[in-house]
Amino acid sequence: MKLLLRITILLVFTIGSFYYLSHHRIEEKKMEGVRVTDKIHSSYEGEYYIEIKSEEEKTLITLRVKSEEIWELIRVGERYDVEYAWYGNEKAYVKSITYTKP
Numbered sequence: 001m002k003l004l005l006r007i008t009i010l011l012v013f014t015i016g017s018f019y020y021l022s023h024h025r026i027e028e029k030k031m032e033g034v035r036v037t038d039k040i041h042s043s044y045e046g047e048y049y050i051e052i053k054s055e056e057e058k059t060l061i062t063l064r065v066k067s068e069e070i071w072e073l074i075r076v077g078e079r080y081d082v083e084y085a086w087y088g089n090e091k092a093y094v095k096s097i098t099y100t101k102p
Helices: 002-023 068-073
Strands: 026-042 047-053 060-065 079-087 093-099
Touching (some): 047 068, 060 079
Parallel strands (some): 060 093
Antiparallel strands (some): 026 047, 079 093
């Protein structure tokens, strides 16, 4: 009975540790030459977003821009090199964005 209890406690601890560490790990990605397809200002949340589309992946990604000033400098239809990050269930946010000449 003690062995079963120890195995159960070890199993719960292992699964809990895995979930905790994977949930709080920061993921980062860098994409080059992506096109900004839309800019969104959420007046309800008070946040600024851009939508980017990669030519290789053909996916549309929505990223949060933390600064209104940076959001205003970004132009729809232009190409940028974008580095973004996210963790857990948080929204992905722009870490750096650089204009790419055509």
